[in-house]
Amino acid sequence: xxxxxxxxxxxxxxxxIFFGLSDRVWDTPETNYAEFASADAHEAILATEGFRxxxxxxxxxxxxxxxxxAGGPIIAILGEFxxxxxxxxxxxxxQKRSLGAGGNGHGCGHNLLGAGAMMAATAVKDxxxxxxxxxxxxxxxxPAEEGGSSKGFMVRAGLFDDVDIAISWxxxxxxxxxxxxxxxxxxIDFHFTGRAAHASAAPHLGRSALDALELMNVGVxxxxxHMPSTARIHYxxxxxxxxAPNVVQARATARYLVRARSLPELHALSARVRAxxxxxxxxxxxxxxxxxxxxxxNLVGNTPLENLMHAHLExxxxxxxxxxxxxxxxxxxxxLSAEDVASAFERFGMKLRKGVALCDAxxxxxxxxxxxxxxxxxxxxxxxxxxVQMRGATYAIGxxxxxxxxxxxxxxxxxxKGMEHAAKVMxxxxxxxxxxxxxxxxxxxxxxxxxxxxxxxxPIPDDVDPPIPAAALR
Numbered sequence: 001x002x003x004x005x006x007x008x009x010x011x012x013x014x015x016x017i018f019f020g021l022s023d024r025v026w027d028t029p030e031t032n033y034a035e036f037a038s039a040d041a042h043e044a045i046l047a048t049e050g051f052r053x054x055x056x057x058x059x060x061x062x063x064x065x066x067x068x069x070a071g072g073p074i075i076a077i078l079g080e081f082x083x084x085x086x087x088x089x090x091x092x093x094x095q096k097r098s099l100g101a102g103g104n105g106h107g108c109g110h111n112l113l114g115a116g117a118m119m120a121a122t123a124v125k126d127x128x129x130x131x132x133x134x135x136x137x138x139x140x141x142x143p144a145e146e147g148g149s150s151k152g153f154m155v156r157a158g159l160f161d162d163v164d165i166a167i168s169w170x171x172x173x174x175x176x177x178x179x180x181x182x183x184x185x186x187x188i189d190f191h192f193t194g195r196a197a198h199a200s201a202a203p204h205l206g207r208s209a210l211d212a213l214e215l216m217n218v219g220v221x222x223x224x225x226h227m228p229s230t231a232r233i234h235y236x237x238x239x240x241x242x243x244a245p246n247v248v249q250a251r252a253t254a255r256y257l258v259r260a261r262s263l264p265e266l267h268a269l270s271a272r273v274r275a276x277x278x279x280x281x282x283x284x285x286x287x288x289x290x291x292x293x294x295x296x297x298n299l300v301g302n303t304p305l306e307n308l309m310h311a312h313l314e315x316x317x318x319x320x321x322x323x324x325x326x327x328x329x330x331x332x333x334x335x336l337s338a339e340d341v342a343s344a345f346e347r348f349g350m351k352l353r354k355g356v357a358l359c360d361a362x363x364x365x366x367x368x369x370x371x372x373x374x375x376x377x378x379x380x381x382x383x384x385x386x387x388v389q390m391r392g393a394t395y396a397i398g399x400x401x402x403x404x405x406x407x408x409x410x411x412x413x414x415x416x417k418g419m420e421h422a423a424k425v426m427x428x429x430x431x432x433x434x435x436x437x438x439x440x441x442x443x444x445x446x447x448x449x450x451x452x453x454x455x456x457x458x459p460i461p462d463d464v465d466p467p468i469p470a471a472a473l474r
């Protein structure tokens with residue numbers, strides 16, 4: 001039996017524990033920094049499995065770290081467990097059926113992500129103990145990936161300073177090594193302050209904050225023609241100043257999400273957006289204050305780590321799904337458009353195959369390198385530690401992210417099988433790194449070469465605290 005075979009057996013031995021953890025987290029979907037039930041569940045299993053547990057790291061009540069082993073290199077495996085608002089959905093049925101109006105739902109599969117990452121970390125822990133190997137495995141239970149940037153706060157707090165390599169994964173329609181392309185981003189609140197007045201009797205005495213906000217939006221819309229094609233800017237008006245049209249609005253706030261291909265490009269683009277806000281304030285006689293809420297760096301790739309992970313994927317093969325898994329996936333595909341399905345194949349570098357509802361092949365390395373990418377706080381980790389991620393096949397091909405269909409598939413047997421498959425690949429990758437110092441050295445050399453001459457600047461400034469809602473404090 002090879003080292004990989006042995007650790008895959010250890011993963012299988014704990015499947016019921018971690019399938020159960022994933023399902024419990026699915027049952028209690030909680031959003032940014034309010035994931036108390038989910039964090040409690042993760043903490044309890046870490047303790048039961050013999051990890052040394054620390055809760056509330058980085059000033060975040062729902063962040064948890066579990067470490068096992070001694071000496072040797074430190075390998076981090078990153079997990080998440082936050083949900084999305086407004087995606088409440090009954091499990092296992094291919095029709096939209098909310099469990100409660102306005103409820104949350106795991107529309108990005110983070111119930112699987114955290115459980116699968118801990119499943120891998122536990123297998124490595126057990127292998128190290130059984131074979132008396134030096135090395136430490138560290139599970140990071142990370143809250144608030146969906147806009148909360150918890151990993152960026154963890155980086156700022158120094159929680160990765162002693163880590164040699166970081167490994168993670170994410171649910172997907174296909175299995176393979178994640179192409180390390182993402183957008184750096186900042187969420188920025190722009191708050192305009194003006195002067196209230198009667199909109200008809202004395203409009204000349206007023207200074208409209210709402211006018212300023214609308215002028216800013218117009219200015220940013222004109223900016224879109226003159227920024228890199230890979231950049232993205234989105235906004236939401238979070239405070240329009242009231243609903244009385246006969247009052248000159250004295251306040252207005254918009255939250256902007258600025259995205260760019262790299263950190264230096266992000267900083268430059270954000271400065272241009274701020275200049276537009278200043279101009280809008282000047283034109284309207286108002287004032288504006290901006291405040292960064294969160295931010296993520298772009299992903300930094302690592303060829304030695306990606307080659308190592310891909311080798312384990314090739315040896316293991318794709319997840320093994322049965323006829324019932326495929327039949328259920330076909331029912332979900334019927335709720336999707338042909339464009340949804342075709343786009344999924346294209347994004348992962350796969351040729352469109354009609355009638356294929358679940359992954360049956362490993363997607364090629366460096367696929368999906370187009371412009372249609374999002375942001376992740378794993379990117380910030382990848383600037384300070386050599387990092388690799390995989391995609392694990394857990395749902396029907398074509399299922400949109402952040403959709404009711406994805407929520408509904410989160411407890412299916414296919415989701416569990418895809419999670420276990422990802423755990424096996426991550427565990428085998430971590431074990432090879434612990435056993436082979438040369439692999440770690442090669443990964444660190446690649447990392448240093450990629451960042452040579454580009455100093456890391458955390459997209460979360462030092463004076464920004466995690467945006468923990470008051471209701472989440474206990």
